[in-house]
Amino acid sequence: MNIFNYELKINLKSSLYYLLGMIALTSLYLTFFPSFSKDTSAFINLLEGFPPEFQNAFGIDLKNILSIMGFYAFILFYILLISSIQGMNLGVSILSKEERDKTADFLMTKPVTRSKILISKLGASITIVLITNLLFYLVSYMSINLIIEDTFSFKVFTLLHLSVFLVEMIFLSIGFFIGVFLKKVKSTISISLAVVFSFFAIGAFAVNASDDKMRYLTPFKYFDTNYILKNGTYELSYLVVGIVLIILCLVGSYFIYVNKDIDSV
């Protein structure tokens, strides 16, 4: 538990900054909703001025945006980006920092197996992701009830949040996989941003592509909010692909980490 506790302690603080950012963004957007819903035609007219590709790329859906959950899904489109960066960066840095800061020699000459190091670090990362997501879920639920008078589906609200958690888990796993290859990288955040924005850009193309299969290429499109709003469930095939991706990345990281050489400092 010592590695787990240590990692939890040093990583929780920066995760709380992400959480505060997400809460601030969500609350700010939510306060706009009552005025939008009062003057719907002006709002829709404004949005219709944008080309459909632009609307798609930025997560604007004219059919749903005037309902509170539709509007909320639009907010989560951006929250997803922030939480993905958080997950990715956590995954990339938590393993690679030992080699970057040259502390790997210290840790790996202690009586602890590499698999235990990996599992402790993964456990700490998942715990952090869980804590931030759970707190965000609770605070969002409270603020939505405070700001909005309309009723909304608790199930859809929960499914939307759970999809944010799952996408963050996918990015955490991809980050873990990338992290085991990195040796002396100076800045993990630049790698994390590059990877996340690449997938985000693929997502913007995928949503405008005629072929639905493009969606498999980016975790950002595994959980289609329109589908969730309409059907109150996830699309099974994408959910399975997401989970398989998590498992592959984590199992791959394990085998590479256990067998890799730690270079001399």
Next chain:
Amino acid sequence: MASNIIEMKNLTKYYGKARGIIDITFNIKEGEIFGFIGPNGAGKSTTIRTLLNLIHPTSGESTIFGLDTTKYPAKIAEEVGYIPSEIFYYDNMKVKELLKYSASFYKKDSKKRMAELVDIMELDVNRKIRDLSLGNKKKVSIIQGLMHEPRLVILDEPTSGLDPLMQQRFFDLIMEENKKGTTVLFSSHILNEVQKISTRVGIVKEGKLIKLEDMNTLREKTYKRVLIESSTPIDDNYFNIKGTKDFKTVDDKLSFLYSGDINLLTNKLSTLKVHDLLIEDPDLEDIFMHYYVREE
């Protein structure tokens, strides 16, 4: 007869095509202070890192306490203390936090020994790691490497950054641990340092172990390098006495290695007009060039 603490059999490591170590085979017995010497880049650290399972051997095998180092590294580490040449710790930690974190990996309660070592090393445990000088970081390393009272201590160039007084204190500490039965593997490129405490040495060059020798035998071969600056022209054969080799003359300076009777040398010197005279321990390169390469 003492049992082997470390055994290496044809241990080989290549980094891609680059040579690390080739066919290293030797054993270290319980209670020994084994000096592992060779110039930088010879493969000392590679050997040590392979033993610690930080890197994986290309071929060959090694055991510590009879356990395969690639299969049971964590079990082995319970009774090994490692003090590396370069020290890196978590910069944001205070010294006491780092030592506590280090102690948390071991089953033994090491608080008492930790406090003793902190006293001996005169270390302020309330300082942050990032504010420590190289010498103080080294002290942290020594404490974390010894506080769990390991059966085997592995030292990789441990004295760099320590002032002479601290070096002596460190050697005393190692000798004291050794008296309690601790086995020591001590790697260094400074022969003098190894000579001080080792009972046996292994010499490694270009990835290969070229010699295993008792310290006593090595001491018998203690050549000195003699440098003479003189205004008297010195005949080429003037110093051709028993125990000299490797003559070099540059202008009015003469240098050679000498292992014979020192009085014979002073007699010879007394007839010359000497401007400057230097008699010093040869460096490792000299030793390799003249003790071993020619013998083989």
